[in-house]
Amino acid sequence: MKKFLFGLGMFAIVVAWLIVWTALPWPAILLLAVVLGAWLAFTRSGRRTLSVTRVGLSTLAQRLGSSSVIVIGIAGVVGVLVAMLAMGEGFQTTLRQTGSDGTAIVLRGGSQAELNSVLSRDDIDLIEQKPGVAHDAQGHPLASAELGVIANLPKKDDPTVEANVPIRGVGEEAWTLHPNVKIVEGRRFKPGLRELDVGIGAQRQFAGLEIGKQLRLSGQEWTVVGAFVSNDAYESELWGDAESVASAYRRGSSRQSVTVKLTQPSAFDQFKAALTSDPTLKVDVSTTRDYFNKQSEALTKVIRVVGITVGVIMAIGAIFGALNTMFAAVATRAREIATLRALGFRGLPVVVSVMLETMLLALAGGVLGALVVWLIFNGYTASTLGANFSQLVFQFRVTPQLLWTGIKWALAIGFIGGLFPAVRAARLPVTTALREL
Amino acid sequence: MKYFHLIWAALMRRKTRTIFTMLSVLAAFLLFGLLNSVRVAFTSGSKSVAGVDRLVVTSRYSIIQGLPQALQGQIASIQGVKLVDHANWFGGVYQDPKNFVLSFSVGPHYLDLFPEIELPAAQRQAWEADRTGAVVGEALAQRYHWKIGDKIPLQSTIFPQKNGDKTWPFEIVGIFKENKNGANGLDQVFFFHWKYFDEANGFGGRDVGWYVLRLDDPKHADRVAHAVDALSANSDHETKTQTESAFNASFAKQIGDIGLIVGAIMAAVFFTLILLTGNTMAQAVRERIPELAVLKTIGFTGRGVLALVLGESVLLLLIGGVIGMGLAAIVAPGVTKGSGGMVQLPPVGASNWLQALIVMVVIGIVVGVLPALRGMRLKIVDALARR
Numbered sequence: 001m002k003k004f005l006f007g008l009g010m011f012a013i014v015v016a017w018l019i020v021w022t023a024l025p026w027p028a029i030l031l032l033a034v035v036l037g038a039w040l041a042f043t044r045s046g047r048r049t050l051s052v053t054r055v056g057l058s059t060l061a062q063r064l065g066s067s068s069v070i071v072i073g074i075a076g077v078v079g080v081l082v083a084m085l086a087m088g089e090g091f092q093t094t095l096r097q098t099g100s101d102g103t104a105i106v107l108r109g110g111s112q113a114e115l116n117s118v119l120s121r122d123d124i125d126l127i128e129q130k131p132g133v134a135h136d137a138q139g140h141p142l143a144s145a146e147l148g149v150i151a152n153l154p155k156k157d158d159p160t161v162e163a164n165v166p167i168r169g170v171g172e173e174a175w176t177l178h179p180n181v182k183i184v185e186g187r188r189f190k191p192g193l194r195e196l197d198v199g200i201g202a203q204r205q206f207a208g209l210e211i212g213k214q215l216r217l218s219g220q221e222w223t224v225v226g227a228f229v230s231n232d233a234y235e236s237e238l239w240g241d242a243e244s245v246a247s248a249y250r251r252g253s254s255r256q257s258v259t260v261k262l263t264q265p266s267a268f269d270q271f272k273a274a275l276t277s278d279p280t281l282k283v284d285v286s287t288t289r290d291y292f293n294k295q296s297e298a299l300t301k302v303i304r305v306v307g308i309t310v311g312v313i314m315a316i317g318a319i320f321g322a323l324n325t326m327f328a329a330v331a332t333r334a335r336e337i338a339t340l341r342a343l344g345f346r347g348l349p350v351v352v353s354v355m356l357e358t359m360l361l362a363l364a365g366g367v368l369g370a371l372v373v374w375l376i377f378n379g380y381t382a383s384t385l386g387a388n389f390s391q392l393v394f395q396f397r398v399t400p401q402l403l404w405t406g407i408k409w410a411l412a413i414g415f416i417g418g419l420f421p422a423v424r425a426a427r428l429p430v431t432t433a434l435r436e437l
Numbered sequence: 438m439k440y441f442h443l444i445w446a447a448l449m450r451r452k453t454r455t456i457f458t459m460l461s462v463l464a465a466f467l468l469f470g471l472l473n474s475v476r477v478a479f480t481s482g483s484k485s486v487a488g489v490d491r492l493v494v495t496s497r498y499s500i501i502q503g504l505p506q507a508l509q510g511q512i513a514s515i516q517g518v519k520l521v522d523h524a525n526w527f528g529g530v531y532q533d534p535k536n537f538v539l540s541f542s543v544g545p546h547y548l549d550l551f552p553e554i555e556l557p558a559a560q561r562q563a564w565e566a567d568r569t570g571a572v573v574g575e576a577l578a579q580r581y582h583w584k585i586g587d588k589i590p591l592q593s594t595i596f597p598q599k600n601g602d603k604t605w606p607f608e609i610v611g612i613f614k615e616n617k618n619g620a621n622g623l624d625q626v627f628f629f630h631w632k633y634f635d636e637a638n639g640f641g642g643r644d645v646g647w648y649v650l651r652l653d654d655p656k657h658a659d660r661v662a663h664a665v666d667a668l669s670a671n672s673d674h675e676t677k678t679q680t681e682s683a684f685n686a687s688f689a690k691q692i693g694d695i696g697l698i699v700g701a702i703m704a705a706v707f708f709t710l711i712l713l714t715g716n717t718m719a720q721a722v723r724e725r726i727p728e729l730a731v732l733k734t735i736g737f738t739g740r741g742v743l744a745l746v747l748g749e750s751v752l753l754l755l756i757g758g759v760i761g762m763g764l765a766a767i768v769a770p771g772v773t774k775g776s777g778g779m780v781q782l783p784p785v786g787a788s789n790w791l792q793a794l795i796v797m798v799v800i801g802i803v804v805g806v807l808p809a810l811r812g813m814r815l816k817i818v819d820a821l822a823r824r
Contacts, residue, residue: 069716076709080702087698110603112534115501116594118640150499152677163691164499218498219673249502282601310468310702314709317464320457321713327453328720384693389500391691 014416021412049349056357066325073318074365074413078406082373084307086396088300094394095296098232099288101265106258109282114148114257115388121253132271134261142261144173147242149249150390151217153206166390167238169245177259181234186211186226191241197226201235201393205383218248236393295387315413322417326358330425337425338433347426354422362414366407374398444748458717462757465710470765474783476699489655493684494648497675503644515664517657522547523645529591540627542634550649553616560611568633572611574624583609599639715804718750722808729812730820739813746812750805758797
């Protein structure tokens with residue numbers, strides 16, 4: 001019964017620690033580390049702990065094989081976790097950067113994505129005249145009616161695989177409305193011609209998009225004349241003249257979306273009210289920030305959930321590995337620990353020293369895992385199917401935030417893996433331990 | 438088998454250590470069970486037996502371009518084609534934009550192309566007779582609690598009706614099961630009549646989205662595919678014809694290199710696992726050196742000791758691994774259900790089990806071989822004297 005209560009108590013400590021640990025922000029953890037350091041350096045029991053820890057660490061070299069189980073095991077957990085989260089982060093950031101509060105996008109009601117939408121020329125004219133839309137020096141509304149279509153192109157890394165590449169037909173105003181988009185090579189397409197500018201993301205993923213190359217879209221030859229960067233979702237696209245794209249895909253004068261520049265972000269409500277109160281228009285409007293954020297939500301959530309689930313299962317495996325190693329370490333040092341206790345050392349220094357040793361190993365593992373992922377995956381380019389049923393190119397982002405998360409996980413695993421062996425070491429009856437060979 | 442008792446005793450010599458190691462193995466194979474079927478599904482496309490005699494005809498240029506209805510007759514007359522029919526993407530949502538419904542308007546014989554669809558004959562007849570009738574997969578019906586006779590509205594994200602209304606009323610007249618051969622997620626699909634769609638549709642032309650055709654013999658796939666593509670070569674609606682599994686695989690590849698990602702995760706998991714169990718086995722043998730020497734003294738050969746230690750490590754992996762896989766088999770359907778179909782985990786199948794068992798034995802041998810060799814080579818006198 002006593003044993004059971006003791007086990008229950010330990011379990012409660014672990015759970016409480018995990019809850020507190022996940023909630024703690026980094027300044028609090030820094031404070032905790034400083035307090036621990038001060039205790040080790042300035043109090044009597046702290047200095048004793050330190051010397052016991054030093055003895056433990058000095059024998060590490062003899063237990064290299066089993067100690068590396070903790071380091072590598074935790075490095076594996078942190079590596080997989082951080083890599084998955086970095087993928088989600090990169091995807092989300094790419095879409096988030098595409099939008100802003102200062103521009104709004106109008107689609108036909110209920111369409112959800114540009115691909116599904118269609119707006120007639122009459123609708124577009126009405127939308128552009130609504131209050132809240134900014135005008136240029138000549139008094140023209142700053143609005144871009146755009147057309148999105150999809151083409152099948154072979155991938156660069158495997159030409160037998162054809163994937164969907166988005167093609168955006170835009171007008172002159174688009175370059176003003178999407179200021180992130182900058183030509184880095186070649187020139188802008190000329191209106192009325194079958195010319196394309198390619199985003200460098202698309203250029204990296206698909207074959208035959210170098211400047212000067214011809215490609216066949218809807219049975220016609222198009223020429224690539226320029227490449228652009230934008231550091232957002234547009235980089236995955238090919239841009240051409242709206243009229244030319246519309247005629248190639250037989251869309252007439254209809255377009256799919258209108259992006260407008262608002263006089264100021266707060267003018268959105270006015271613009272929205274004007275659109276919804278117009279009985280001739282059945283459209284949805286949102287700021288481009290909302291529109292693109294919404295597109296990233298579902299996939300980002302799936303990636304996070306999968307990453308954390310895999311991480312938790314791996315962490316459980318790593319905890320048992322750490323427990324094994326530390327129980328063995330404590331067992332080999334049982335006599336030494338018992339001797340210390342016979343000399344008058346209390347239980348606390350022993351417990352803390354074993355915990356410290358485990359957490360140092362865990363920290364090493366966490367740093368190793370995070371470092372490897374950062375070296376391999378930071379900026380790693382990947383692509384997936386976006387909301388418009390076409391390839392969206394994005395880069396993994398290993399942010400400091402994620403690295404910190406990884407290290408927090410490592411320390412949590414180290415804590416649990418060290419706690420039980422530490423308590424065992426402190427509770428071992430001195431006499432039995434001394435007699436043990 | 439005679440020595441099973443001996444191996445078991447060795448394994449239980451230090452219960453805590455063995456149990457902890459087994460729990461690590463369990464965690465690793467739980468992941469293996471959950472992820473490997475995902476990896477296989479994404480790398481090889483649909484391997485369902487039922488789809489080998491089907492070809493999918495789509496526009497060569499992109500999925501958003503349709504194909505003329507006139508093509509159907511021409512395809513049907515190609516030798517080797519048993520049946521052909523068309524379908525269109527509808528892009529339906531139910532009640533809330535989040536509730537996406539995989540919905541197609543299809544020609545009258547489209548369902549006959551999929552023998553793995555099991556629809557009671559009476560319901561099939563009811564469907565033929567009802568212009569706004571729809572037949573839905575069992576999984577989909579369960580998700581939204583639809584019953585036969587329910588009148589449900591679907592909103593199309595693409596197509597408004599001629600009167601401008603975006604809501605299309607349907608009546609559920611049939612709920613079908615997907616038999617064992619099928620593995621295409623067909624039981625998530627909502628089928629309704631192309632005729633209803635075509636008459637009421639107020640947007641776009643009268644082109645169809647894609648054709649599916651059934652061959653009289655899978656061996657004719659290449660010839661028929663070329664013949665179909667030749668029909669529209671150099672027109673403005675060139676086609677691309679491929680087998681159903683190739684079509685599905687190309688879709689999966691567009692979502693991303695899931696196979697690669699999952700493969701990398703599993704590599705990390707198993708690298709760690711080998712290190713961990715290897716360490717356990719090394720410890721176990723190290724502290725048992727004198728016992729092994731005693732075994733050799735009473736007549737066990739070097740090879741015998743080798744086999745005993747290898748048996749021990751394989752058994753360790755097998756126990757942990759089988760429990761882990763069993764757990765995965767229980768958890769996987771739960772995850773699919775719990776996520777409301779957001780995450781589709783394929784069930785843990787026989788081939789998956791087989792692969793897992795092979796991996797268990799291989800890892801067991803890999804981690805056991807060094808300690809086992811040590812046991813085989815030890816000299817009795819040295820070992821007994823603890824030198």
